[in-house]
Amino acid sequence: MTDLDQTIAQLSEMFGDRLSTSLAMREQHGSGESWLRPALPDAVVTVRSTEEVAQVLKVCNEALVPVIPFGAGSSIEGQIHAPKGGISLNLSEMNAILSVEEADMDCTVQCGVTRQKLNKELRATGLFFPVDLGAHATLGGMAATRASGTTTVRYGSMRDLVLGLTVVLPDGQIIKTGSRARKSAAGYDLTRLFVGAEGTLGVITELTVRLFGQPECARSAMCSFPTMEAATEAVVMALQFGLCLNRIELADSLQMQAINSWCKTDFPATPTLWLELTGSEAAVTNDLEVLQGLTADRGATRFDPAKDQEAAARLWRFRHEALMASRALRPGIKGISTDVCVPISKLPACIERIQAVIAETPILAPLVGHVGDGNFHMVLLFDPGDPKESQYARDINAALVTMAQELGGTCTGEHGIGLGKKTYMPAEHGPALDLMRKLKHAIDPGNIMNPDKMFDL
Template sequence: MATAENKPQTSNQNSDVTAVVAKLSERFQDRCSTSKALREQHGHTTTWLKNQPPDAVVFAQSTEEVAEIVRLCAAHKVPIIPFGTGSSLEGHVNAPLGGVSIDLSRMNNILEVNPEDLDCRVEAGVTRKQLNSYIRDTGLFFPIDPGADASIGGMAATRASGTNAVRYGTMKDAVLGLTVVTPDGRIIRTGGRAKKSSAGYDLTRLYVGSEGTLGVITELTVRLHGQPEAISGGVCPFPDVTAACNAVIATIQMGIPVARIELLDSLQVRACNTYSKLDLAETPTLFLEFHGSDAGVREQSEMFSAIAEEYGGGPFQWATAAEERTKLWTARHDAYWAGKTLNPDAEIMVTDVCVPISRLAECVTLTAEDIQAEGFLAPIVGHVGDGNFHVQILVDLDDPEEVRKTEAFVERLSLRAIDMGGTCTGEHGVGQGKQKYLRREHGEALDVMRAVKQALDPDNVMNPGKILPQS
């Protein structure tokens, strides 16, 4: 039976919810909790949106257990919210209608590695760092790198990408097959280990990016890549963000196979200097990395140096030792926490957009001008090699006018990106925060998405209130 701490104390007093939580507490005992602290932790993580906790949290340990939980919830039409590590940024794990959070973090087994075929099969709770540590001795690595040590399942659910996307693609390119528990509790498998298939609908791509609204991803087969023979990289300062972005555009258009190319504006550089103990000039800066043979990376870096000089950038400062590169990329991944040092009393509202590479400089420049006009403290950082950048606005959530101005800024940024042929979110996902822009971005295709949701989840139990606007 449930312990005293785990006695049902549901925030939603609906009798069906109460009955479901009681059954889950009896079935899973100390793996089902209704404690307020745990529920709030599962309803709110690194998002600025209001905390909306579930009624209970269940820690599943197998696909079969997930299916059992889903069937029980579905029978009573109780919402289900999948939870990985909680590193998403748009309210994906909030529970606006209450319900049960299924925590997959204990499903963290690496089931098989096939070095000859460059793939592996993992449970959804395996994190990217855990996987790369496990396969290091095989000479392979998993390249999708969103910064946070996210779970592989969560990364698939949000169609994550990160610093390596310009060369290795995003989760939609990395996932070969999935095991999914459907909204009615069936266990299905999509895709496989073959590198290509023409057999039927591509259900794998349907579930990648579905943000838990169509089913719970419990296992994944993902592509691996060989560790490069040589890696070189470093930093390159520029006089302004426009020059830096133009250098990125020229680099991509020339076909230089850069592995990573990241933009930090001057404010973000200042924050990283403080938080990560760097000593970079406080000016817009590109972090770069090249993968390949010794001769190849040398040629790539020389070509980039010439481009940077043409746009007023440089000198290119090499990070030759692995320790130096690790320090730089750790600083880049810690950009969110570094931003907090700019005003420790403020909250960070993080947003991202993505535009065609030819519009990158224009979009970033207009955004920087908008930030200056509003007087925001808001560093810009981004995976600019694929046209994706982020803005971190430091905001006082207790000041309604400041919140209103921030929301208006995010709307202008999102619509600006869409009007440039881009998207309101390149990698964070829609969640709750970006729903109102989907009609503008997708038009009547949004109605097709609704039809898919209705067909697969007619009772709307799977992560309700996410992706699809209510009207």
């Protein structure tokens, strides 16, 4: 019997029917939303407490069996894949909201709580958690990938909103990082070390996160432009004016065609901005008028404010349907979802340059993004069975990353590295990548935690 067989047998005794080696379960936990080929774990263990996580890690560490944390499986870059096999650690049943401190505007939750569940529970308090992803995701997974979303322009990403963590280290030791204080100068910032580590250093089991009050007033609008250059210049100007912007989202002509087809709408098939302002009623009313004038100065052909909250929700639903609408342009194909982020002033140049590259290929690549923080996505739709299309898509992705890095940006604004973007880490970090390797080796000398992700040792 191998060490792996012994480990699975030992965990089976501990967890009973919460350990599965069925092919269906392994396939579910080894693919996710990634365009990469599936890589299946040897077994899946479902845990319900921090202590149970510690038990699994201690057993696996002694046998040097890989452990891959799993939340909702919505990761894009293969973070939940198991290229070396091992144990997929299903954390989805750790979904309790442990405390809500209304006066201090924070709460503590288990890692398997989704943002949707948390905000539903918070509704009566007048508070909410602001990170607004397009995907169904757990807060533990969102912290592990340093996720963000449509409201980052105002509230920041998970990096800015996590106050403290409970983490299980590879040897089973349980530690707590940070506190509920809004600032601290006490030693290394271990919380931010684990936020964004993609499960390569330990397993996040509990999080304390910041909450915010529901704004008094919110107004939304859609705005159409004749060109991408005009739309992106309007974004830069809107941010420089210091308006009470909550969300600024961009879609190109092809993306609007896809949304019209998927959602049965008739929006102009031209570059479009979704805009939301929040704050006091007086401030929002004033800033909406300023924003309308500003976009007109940049050549906007239409500015359509939502008449009420129901109409606003409908506008934002169309934005959140963008990914599915993109995929519907070529049914059955997921495609590569790019994720670069650049300084705001470089956004027009980056988009213009990559669209010129795409125009020389047969690849369809609708664009949508959180342009208020310089982060945009293109879904590169290609047939994985066609070698030429596959190469075109990979080349476009590589060219885009190179452009972003040359413009002072990053290869990933929110999707993370996983398996899909390891190639770009040396160019982005240089010698600092060796420091990351040293930290990984110091905390996880057996390399059991999500091995092969982010970088190779």
